[in-house]
Amino acid sequence: MMERQAPRLPRCGPGSRRAIAHPDRLAVAGIQRQSRRSTMCAAPRLERHRYGKRRVRLTHLDRGVSPHRFAVCTVDVALEGDFAASYTAGDNRSVVATDSMKNTVYVLAREHGVDSIERFASLLAGHFVDSYAAVDAALIEVQQERWQPIEAGGEVAASAFWRGGSELALASARCSADGLELRCGLDRLQVAKTSDSGFSDFHRDRFTTLADTEDRIFATTVSAELRGTALAASSAADDLARRDALRAALLGTFAAHRSRSVQETLHAMGTAVLDRLAEVEAVTLRLPNQHHPLVDLTPFGLDNPNCVFVGTDEPFGDIEATLVR
Secondary structure, eight states: OOOOOOOOOOSSSTTSGGGSOOHHHHHHHHHHHHHHHHHHHSOOOOOOOOEEEEEEEEEEEETTSSSOEEEEEEEEEEEEESOHHHHHTOOOTTOOOHHHHHHHHHHHHHHHOOSOHHHHHHHHHHHHHHHOTTEEEEEEEEEEEOOEEEEETTEEEEEEEEOOSOOEEEEEEEEETTEEEEEEEEEEEEEEESSSBOBOSOOOOTTOOOOOBSSOOEEEEEEEEEEOGGGGGOOHHHHHHHHHHHHHHHHHHHHHOOBSOHHHHHHHHHHHHHHHOTTOOEEEEEEEEOOOOBOOOGGGTOOOSSOOBOOOOSSOEEEEEEEEO
């Protein structure tokens, strides 16, 4: 007769070897389960919270200057403070309604104008902290579209404007007990180089298929953020001049730089910004690499001496760095 073998237990499940435990282990497991139940029954703690109103569309027109001052903006408001009871107990007595935040944007724009988004963001942030006892900090973020007066026949039109691209001016103001922190910059500044750009001698391993190149299209959409304690005390005229100087530093360096990588060009652009703007203590730049690979025309019996490319949106390289003094 064949000797009967003991049945093999599954690795897991009710009949597994793990389920056959020593009595002491069972006692410990019971204590652990009871402890977990106690923890699960404890009320969760509200670790952090803030709330606000996003994407408030604001267009402000000042006809008292020539050309008219035409500001097309999007405003985000976020408040931090003593609002925990609204989350834990449904007590809304200290809550500033987000609809009131939206209305505040329009009222203060009417009362004070929008000479620059940096001053307007600072005004809004200070208003919420000063006006409501429950508010400990207010963060205001403003984006402004770039509309320019039309020039025709050698004259600048006083009341006609054009928008030539996707560029946005940025301002972020945070007001709290620590004071006012202001950041500003540009976003969606689209640039491209059709020569003087390459990428070679990078690390290679079994995952690498990209070939070295000394001649490629370098296209990117620049985002730049400036930080500095002196920014909060600037005037509206200073804000506008700084924005123009930032754009000029970025564009001039991008055009002149012989790029061996996006990283190197980013560093050169950041260095130029700090050299040009003495009040800026730090600049953060983001340059997504928007690839333009060559189209293979060999199936059609044609060569492609770097003249036919396909622009791609995804995937893309994403390069970011902060330079400080």
